[in-house]
Amino acid sequence: MSEDNLSGSKTAENRRNFLKKLAVFAGSSGVLASMPWWSPLRADPPGSSAMDRVRLGVIGVGSRGRKLMLHLMQTPGVEIAAVCDDYEPHYKRAIEESGGKAKAFYDYRELLEMKDLDGVVIGAPLFEHARMCIDSLKAGKHVFCEKSLAYNFEECAGIVRAYRESGKIFQIGYQRLYSLPFLKAKEYIDSGAIGKITQIRTCWHRNNDWRRPIPGPEWERKINWRLYREYSCGLMTELASHHLQVVNWVLDAHPISAVGYGSVNHWKDGRELYDSVNVVYKYPDGVNVIFDSLISNRRYGMEIQIMGPEGTIEAEKGKIYSEHPPAPPAIVRLINELERDILDSVPIGGPSWAPDLETDSKGKWLVPGWSGEETAIQLSAFAAAIREGKPIPNMMKHAYEGGVAALMGQFAMEQGREIKWPQVEGLQI
Amino acid sequence: MKDVNIVLKGSNIKLEITVFLGCLLFAFLVNIYAILKFGSPWYEVVTSLHYVLGLTVAAYVVIGILRLIVQLLKLVFNRVKRRTLDEST
Numbered sequence: 238m239s240e241d242n243l244s245g246s247k248t249a250e251n252r253r254n255f256l257k258k259l260a261v262f263a264g265s266s267g268v269l270a271s272m273p274w275w276s277p278l279r280a281d282p283p284g285s286s287a288m289d290r291v292r293l294g295v296i297g298v299g300s301r302g303r304k305l306m307l308h309l310m311q312t313p314g315v316e317i318a319a320v321c322d323d324y325e326p327h328y329k330r331a332i333e334e335s336g337g338k339a340k341a342f343y344d345y346r347e348l349l350e351m352k353d354l355d356g357v358v359i360g361a362p363l364f365e366h367a368r369m370c371i372d373s374l375k376a377g378k379h380v381f382c383e384k385s386l387a388y389n390f391e392e393c394a395g396i397v398r399a400y401r402e403s404g405k406i407f408q409i410g411y412q413r414l415y416s417l418p419f420l421k422a423k424e425y426i427d428s429g430a431i432g433k434i435t436q437i438r439t440c441w442h443r444n445n446d447w448r449r450p451i452p453g454p455e456w457e458r459k460i461n462w463r464l465y466r467e468y469s470c471g472l473m474t475e476l477a478s479h480h481l482q483v484v485n486w487v488l489d490a491h492p493i494s495a496v497g498y499g500s501v502n503h504w505k506d507g508r509e510l511y512d513s514v515n516v517v518y519k520y521p522d523g524v525n526v527i528f529d530s531l532i533s534n535r536r537y538g539m540e541i542q543i544m545g546p547e548g549t550i551e552a553e554k555g556k557i558y559s560e561h562p563p564a565p566p567a568i569v570r571l572i573n574e575l576e577r578d579i580l581d582s583v584p585i586g587g588p589s590w591a592p593d594l595e596t597d598s599k600g601k602w603l604v605p606g607w608s609g610e611e612t613a614i615q616l617s618a619f620a621a622a623i624r625e626g627k628p629i630p631n632m633m634k635h636a637y638e639g640g641v642a643a644l645m646g647q648f649a650m651e652q653g654r655e656i657k658w659p660q661v662e663g664l665q666i
Numbered sequence: 667m668k669d670v671n672i673v674l675k676g677s678n679i680k681l682e683i684t685v686f687l688g689c690l691l692f693a694f695l696v697n698i699y700a701i702l703k704f705g706s707p708w709y710e711v712v713t714s715l716h717y718v719l720g721l722t723v724a725a726y727v728v729i730g731i732l733r734l735i736v737q738l739l740k741l742v743f744n745r746v747k748r749r750t751l752d753e754s755t
Contacts, residue, residue, distance in 0.1 A: 566714045567700035568721070 256282040273630035277621035283314030294319035298331040302360020349376040367392035374403040383410040385478035386640025408619040409636035412611035418555035421603040432545035439480040444535040464508035470647040471510030472530040482639030491638040492518040499650035503533035516646035556600040693721035
């Protein structure tokens with residue numbers, strides 16, 4: 238099966254066929270060597286018997302949590318057995334959208350008391366992650382938690398400890414771990430196609446206020462929690478975390494330290510968290526990683542530019558560019574040369590100087606035709622891992638290192654100093 | 667409106683084919699020159715044929731425009747010459 242065939246799957250039946258294709262693909266040694274967390278997907282799609290069914294509860298069904306729930310409803314062998322949210326409109330919507338079959342709760346601790354629940358999917362705000370994850374693992378539930386892992390270093394370590402003690406399955410919402418273009422990018426990097434990585438530049442730019450509509454001012458902090466420090470670390474945990482996980486993965490390392498600046502320079506509406514951030518991470522072997530994000534201009538969108546002396550990978554775009562692209566045919570070069578001689582002006586600095594503008598190489602697609610099914614694949618992997626009863630390899634490492642790296646950036650900006658990787662004694666990641 | 671009968675003679679067609687083939691030869695030679703100049707592989711003689719064809723058409727169009735201008739100038743010149751002769755007789 239070619240990688241191209243893995244794109245596109247909308248209905249439940251299509252998804253079952255899609256999983257069949259995935260099982261073959263995930264079973265190949267190349268995939269498992271680079272992405273061992275794909276191993277649960279080697280299993281054939283589940284049948285319709287009760288034994289094959291994984292019963293899940295969704296905690297936090299607002300924006301992202303709702304999307305996860307809808308995805309899970311399309312995932313073969315998954316039953317949404319419970320939903321939980323302490324915000325009435327989301328609570329009611331979840332009951333309705335789950336077809337009224339799921340038990341509904343306002344308090345996640347009551348949901349965890351359900352004996353016939355295999356696992357939980359946590360889509361709650363960042364500040365809730367640690368206690369929800371730890372309580373769920375202690376209650377014997379498998380956990381899928383949305384990124385970023387937790388609100389501070391101690392909480393991140395606490396989740397790791399609870400995970401180790403529980404022996405349960407843990408999955409984090411880093412979809413790029415299940416993206417074929419990212420897999421291909423990693424393969425190119427490992428094969429030396431771009432040479433040794435010398436710098437990575439990542440950005441995530443949007444142009445909106447990042448607000449959600451609220452029924453009244455008393456709901457501001459509850460609904461727009463991403464804007465307030467008490468609940469979130471803003472752009473770092475909500476956006477940068479994704480890219481930092483990719484960086485850790487491709488460099489096979491975590492950052493040594495971070496420095497940065499952040500500000501609220503556009504959306505001065507009472508928010509506490511930055512709307513513009515610039516962070517530089519120091520990695521081993523002299524590699525620096527730059528992350529910048531703002532929500533007042535979307536010209537450059539989001540990208541991860543992985544650069545080496547032989548080439549560049551733009552992972553979000555899904556393209557690879559060689560530093561030495563093959564020359565165009567001779568006749569085209571001759572015509573271009575004539576055009577330049579006739580039409581080009583001579584720069585003031587003299588004919589030997591030309592500005593170092595971006596090269597216009599068109600590059601090559603990492604996976605042609607990829608349309609993105611990462612969340613579906615990821616949730617299928619979570620369900621398959623529960624069915625198999627085996628942990629997902631390396632998943633907690635990605636969750637912890639990505640989450641901590643995001644926090645380092647936030648703390649560096651807030652404290653105006655270099656933040657080093659936290660050394661936590663006896664922590665087995 | 668006055669009917670205009672355009673008669674395309676065999677000799678006209680032959681001339682156009684000759685001009686087009688001349689352009690094709692010119693483009694082919696340009697490709698050979700470019701391959702030699704840039705030290706490109708010889709298989710480009712074949713793989714760049716679509717560029718050669720493109721250059722042929724471009725050259726044919728340019729030559730066509732030049733021929734049209736020459737024809738127009740000839741026409742104007744002949745009319746002026748005829749008028750001058752008429753006035754002198």
